[in-house]
Amino acid sequence: MRKLLNTLYITSPSSYLTREGENIIVKAEDRDPLRMPIHILESIVTVGYAGASPSLMQLCAERGVSLSFLQENGQFMASVHGKTTGNVLLRRKQYRLADGERAAIYAKRFIFAKIANSRTVLNRAIRDHGSNIASDKVNKEADFLKRYLNKVLTVPGLDDIRGIEGEAARRYFSAFNELILADKESFYLRGRNRRPPLDRVNALLSYTYTLLRLEVQSALETVGLDPAAGFLHRDRPGRPSLALDLMEELRAYMADRLVLSLINRKQIHANDFTIKENGAVLLKPDLKKELITAWQKRKREEIRHPFLDEIIPIGLLPYSQALLLARTIRGDLEEYPPFLWK
Amino acid sequence: MAKKLLYQEDNLLMLSGVQHYAFCKRQWSLIHIEQQWSENVLTYEGQQMHGRADDPYFSETRGDVLISRALPLVCYSIGFYGKADVVEFHAVVSSRSGSIIGERDAIALPGREGLWRPFPVEYKRGKPKSGDWDEVQLCAQAMALEEMFGVQLTEGALYYGERGRRVSVTLTEGLRRRVYALFEEMHGLFLAGVTLPAVYSSKCKNCSLLDICMPAILSRKSKQTRGYLQHYLDKEMG
Ligand code: SF4
Numbered sequence: 072m073r074k075l076l077n078t079l080y081i082t083s084p085s086s087y088l089t090r091e092g093e094n095i096i097v098k099a100e101d102r103d104p105l106r107m108p109i110h111i112l113e114s115i116v117t118v119g120y121a122g123a124s125p126s127l128m129q130l131c132a133e134r135g136v137s138l139s140f141l142q143e144n145g146q147f148m149a150s151v152h153g154k155t156t157g158n159v160l161l162r163r164k165q166y167r168l169a170d171g172e173r174a175a176i177y178a179k180r181f182i183f184a185k186i187a188n189s190r191t192v193l194n195r196a197i198r199d200h201g202s203n204i205a206s207d208k209v210n211k212e213a214d215f216l217k218r219y220l221n222k223v224l225t226v227p228g229l230d231d232i233r234g235i236e237g238e239a240a241r242r243y244f245s246a247f248n249e250l251i252l253a254d255k256e257s258f259y260l261r262g263r264n265r266r267p268p269l270d271r272v273n274a275l276l277s278y279t280y281t282l283l284r285l286e287v288q289s290a291l292e293t294v295g296l297d298p299a300a301g302f303l304h305r306d307r308p309g310r311p312s313l314a315l316d317l318m319e320e321l322r323a324y325m326a327d328r329l330v331l332s333l334i335n336r337k338q339i340h341a342n343d344f345t346i347k348e349n350g351a352v353l354l355k356p357d358l359k360k361e362l363i364t365a366w367q368k369r370k371r372e373e374i375r376h377p378f379l380d381e382i383i384p385i386g387l388l389p390y391s392q393a394l395l396l397a398r399t400i401r402g403d404l405e406e407y408p409p410f411l412w413k
Numbered sequence: 414m415a416k417k418l419l420y421q422e423d424n425l426l427m428l429s430g431v432q433h434y435a436f437c438k439r440q441w442s443l444i445h446i447e448q449q450w451s452e453n454v455l456t457y458e459g460q461q462m463h464g465r466a467d468d469p470y471f472s473e474t475r476g477d478v479l480i481s482r483a484l485p486l487v488c489y490s491i492g493f494y495g496k497a498d499v500v501e502f503h504a505v506v507s508s509r510s511g512s513i514i515g516e517r518d519a520i521a522l523p524g525r526e527g528l529w530r531p532f533p534v535e536y537k538r539g540k541p542k543s544g545d546w547d548e549v550q551l552c553a554q555a556m557a558l559e560e561m562f563g564v565q566l567t568e569g570a571l572y573y574g575e576r577g578r579r580v581s582v583t584l585t586e587g588l589r590r591r592v593y594a595l596f597e598e599m600h601g602l603f604l605a606g607v608t609l610p611a612v613y614s615s616k617c618k619n620c621s622l623l624d625i626c627m628p629a630i631l632s633r634k635s636k637q638t639r640g641y642l643q644h645y646l647d648k649e650m651g
Contacts, residue, residue: 158448160606183642187649220646295447378641379630394625399638401447401608403631406638411645 075370075384076113078286080363082356084119084143090127112136114289116282118359119143123151137289141281152292162297164400165313169300175229177316177396177407178303182236183223184320184409189243190216191412192323192331196250204249212246215239232303236319243323247272250331257341258334267351271344272330274352278359279326280318282366283389287321288314290393296400317392320409325388329369338365378408420492426599428486428495431553431592434599435546440622441599442608449625477504479522479529488557491596497554498536499572502529520562531558533569540575545588547571549595552588 079095081088086099095112097105109130114137117123123138128151131138139150168174193213197206219239226232240263247260251272260272268274288311291298301312303319333339343358354362370386383391392410399407427445434441443449473480479502487494505519505528519528533554537547548571555566570579582588602609611628620626 158446158606161447180642187645217649220649224642224646295449379627394627398627398631403608403610404638406641408638408641411641413645 075386077111078367078370079107079112079115080367081115081117081121082119082360082363084121086117086121088115088117088121088123088127090124090130093130095127095130109134109136114139114285116141116285135293137285137292139285139289141285147281147285150289158295161295161397161401162300165296166300168400169302169306169313174302175227175232178229178232179223179226180407180409181303181316181319182232182239183220184411185236185322186216186219186223186239186243188320188323188410188412189239189327190220192250192327193243193246196331200250200252203252209246209249212242215242229303236303247327252335253337254334254341267347267349267353269350269352271341271352272334274344274354275330275333275339275362276326278354278362279330279366280322282363283318283321283326284311284314286386286389287318287393290389291317291396293390294393294397296393296397317389317396320392320411321388324410324412325369325385329365333362333365377411377413418489420489424600424604425487425489425492425494426596426603428488428493428550428553428557430599431493431595432546432550434595435549435591436544437614437616437620438598438602439609439611439626439628440620442602443622443626445599446603446606446608449622478502479504479525486554486557486561488553488560490560491553491556491593492600493553493557493596495554495557497533497558499534500554500558501532501534503532504528505530518565520564531555531562531564531566533558533566534572534579535569536572536574538574540573541571541580545591548582548588549592551582552584553592553596555584556589556592 079097081097083099083101085101086097089096089098091106093110094106094108095115099105115131116139118141121140128138130136131151137150137152140148142148168177190213193209193216196204197209197213216239219235219242223232223235226235244260244263248255251258251260258271260276261270263276264270264273265277268277288298291314296313298311298314300306301314301316304310304312304315306312338361339358343355343361345353345355347353370384372385373382374385375381376383376388376391378395379391388410395404396407398404430441430445433444481500481502482498484497484500485494486497502522519530521527522529533551535547535551535554541547551569551571555569558564559566566584568581568583570581572579611626611631613628617623617626617628
């Protein structure tokens with residue numbers, strides 16, 4: 072497997088990024104410029120307003136370092152990349168698949184893994200904290216998820232798959248509150264809500280999903296797939312549908328677990344959030360930094376990849392899955408092996 | 414008689430591909446069809462070394478040898494374009510002074526007196542290889558020079574950086590036939606857009622595309638994906 076390089080997150084809105092030779096320079100009003108060589112970086116993500124010089128953009132494009140701009144609230148705005156990588160034949164094949172019958176085969180596999188990994192989150196919680204949680208409830212939902220696993224393999228069409236996915240997600244999130252062991256007064260989930268998040272847990276999940284989405288998106292671009300043409304998620308201008316597809320199997324393992332462990336280890340507190348008049352819940356800037364730091368740390372932890380049978384850092388999962396997906400579309404593999412956390 | 418020109422500008426392949434193809438067919442398809450390229454230390458060092466031989470605006474003369482760097486090449490009969498690291502032009506004695514020189518052996522160069530024989534030299538990192546891929550690339554360069562200048566060449570050389578020495582290469586009929594055959598296959602695959610399957614071998618550990626190619630996984634597991642989900646499910650149910 073290839074190496075996991077760093078992602079540089081710029082969270083100070085007044086920052087400006089420039090280039091000096093092979094280095095990126097980060098200038099901010101309140102401190103000395105930061106300098107680092109481009110070759111140690113995999114991607115750069117700026118949150119809130121941050122400027123970048125054209126020559127830095129060029130350097131990033133040449134070196135295959137993705138440079139993304141997010142809004143303050145984590146919403147994706149734009150990214151810079153150079154010539155489209157990969158090959159037009161692969162993308163054409165992707166489009167043909169997306170339009171044809173076989174799209175369902177891929178969609179099934181993303182959702183199978185999504186349900187399986189969500190279920191493992193529930194099962195692990197029972198295993199690790201059985202005495203402190205309402206195991207009955209969690210067990211019950213885990214059993215439902217098992218049934219959906221079976222079911223998703225047998226249904227034919229995309230709409231059925233979407234239906235099962237929706238039901239499974241409701242089941243899973245309905246047990247989610249049982250997995251929260253600290254300050255349950257402040258940390259609870261009232262169903263999934265996103266625009267805007269209406270409770271702290273949703274706010275944390277949304278932000279973490281954004282971090283994941285960026286990585287999946289640039290992984291797809293790296294292997295030459297078009298992140299916008301999905302199999303399960305329908306096309307919509309501006310929506311990275313294939314990235315959303317591929318994220319499904321990684322959400323529970325990479326994002327949900329992180330949010331749960333930060334809450335349960337009391338690394339996050341009720342007053343790290345701002346609650347607006349209309350109930351919208353926002354992360355305070357320090358919490359965002361904290362979340363990013365935790366995310367980066369988690370990316371460096373290692374696991375044995377169930378299909379590749381190799382030890383890899385967790386941060387490479389988006390890339391390894393994107394690569395396996397590209398290889399399947401290209402015809403090297405018969406069927407796509409999604410990431411199944413055991 | 415001039416060779417038949419089979420190819421046109423927009424179906425030429427890259428000359429550098431022939432060494433990839435001769436080394437590993439899949440490597441060639443990953444680089445040239447899938448447009449995947451992974452820099453590793455080896456390729457980086459290769460570029461560093463090329464750097465010196467790579468200035469197209471610089472020619473020098475050493476005694477009877479004129480050295481031209483980064484010479485653009487094209488060969489319509491075999492269908493490729495590219496660049497020669499170094500082509501030396503060796504001054505040859507005219508027939509008047511004794512040796513027999515036909516117009517097929519040497520050429521006139523613009524702005525220079527006398528006749529000159531092109532002599533391609535390809536710079537390589539490392540040491541001589543177990544396979545013939547360096548020779549094949551050199552021979553292809555020579556064949557392009559022959560077409561472009563209308564000459565017949567008999568010899569070129571490979572320069573190996575690690576050993577610091579030249580190995581001369583005779584452009585045999587066998588080597589030429591191999592170049593033809595390789596390019597013919599490459600044209601076919603390129604047209605069909607086929608990426609060849611991975612075959613894991615001892616070459617793989619020196620291959621800069623190892624991480625992208627995943628030869629071990631793909632040659633071992635390509636048939637095992639079908640049962641992958643069911644297998645998981647069976648284990649979970651059991
Ligand atoms: S890793 Fe092996 S099979 Fe793959 S391209 Fe390289 S040499 Fe060929």
